[in-house]
Amino acid sequence: MDGLLAHHRCGCYNIRQVVHRTKLSAVSSYVVTIALVSNRRLSVAMKKPAHRTSNATHAERVLEALRKAQRPISAYEIIASIRTDREMAPATVYRALDRLIRERHVHKLQSLNAYVSCRHNHCCDRPAFAICDRCGVVNEFSACGLGSLLDQSCQAKSFALETVTIELHGTCHACQNRQEN
Numbered sequence: 502m503d504g505l506l507a508h509h510r511c512g513c514y515n516i517r518q519v520v521h522r523t524k525l526s527a528v529s530s531y532v533v534t535i536a537l538v539s540n541r542r543l544s545v546a547m548k549k550p551a552h553r554t555s556n557a558t559h560a561e562r563v564l565e566a567l568r569k570a571q572r573p574i575s576a577y578e579i580i581a582s583i584r585t586d587r588e589m590a591p592a593t594v595y596r597a598l599d600r601l602i603r604e605r606h607v608h609k610l611q612s613l614n615a616y617v618s619c620r621h622n623h624c625c626d627r628p629a630f631a632i633c634d635r636c637g638v639v640n641e642f643s644a645c646g647l648g649s650l651l652d653q654s655c656q657a658k659s660f661a662l663e664t665v666t667i668e669l670h671g672t673c674h675a676c677q678n679r680q681e682n
Contacts, residue, residue, distance in 0.1 A: 559589065563597040564606055564618060573615035573632075573639055610639065611666050617641070627651075627665060633673035640673070 566582045567574065574582070576594050583589060598616055601607035607616050610630060621628060621641045627648030631640040644667050655662040672680075 559593055560597040560600050562589070563594060564601055567607060567616060567618040572637055573610050573613050573617045575615050579616070608641070609666070610668060612668050612670065627667065629667035629669065631669045631671065631673070633676055634670050635672055635676040638673050638675075 562583050563579055566579045570578070570582065576591060576598060579594055579598075580589055580591060598607060598609070602609060606619055608619060608628060608630070609616050610632065613632070617630075617639055619628070619641070621643065627644045629642055629644035629647065631642070633639075647667060648665065651665060652662060
């Protein structure tokens with residue numbers, strides 16, 4: 502918004518009058534740009550500063566939410582868990598998740614359409630997940646031997662393997678014990 506500053510006899514300009522004329526409530530929450538247009542006229546531009554958060558900060562918030570969850574959660578559950586004074590849009594969460602997956606901090610469980618934070622130091626590029634269908638607990642482990650077997654099988658069939666998610670569904674030890682008792 503452009504406006505004129507009120508010039509006082511002492512040589513000062515009154516910004517509050519411009520705020521009043523433009524019907525803004527406070528100067529402190531606006532970026533004020535003042536430029537000399539002519540001898541006695543100043544051009545004033547006021548705008549709200551952009552409250553942008555970097556992609557790194559979004560990724561950190563998403564990763565923290567996944568670590569706190571201690572179970573696989575969907576993108577919308579992530580949004581609900583990190584809801585603060587500013588809501589994070591679904592597209593922002595998905596971009597953060599894509600980044601975290603590329604950096605190997607997060608894994609997507611395809612069968613559950615959910616995400617988990619990486620809790621294992623992988624000796625190879627093939628993590629595997631044992632998922633309990635009763636309680637939902639997920640145990641992550643390395644599947645180096647299985648990964649190399651898959652690579653060999655694909656190579657024998659002239660198939661270019663791009664991504665592998667090894668998910669094993671069954672019943673965990675704790676649920677098996679509960680069932681027996």
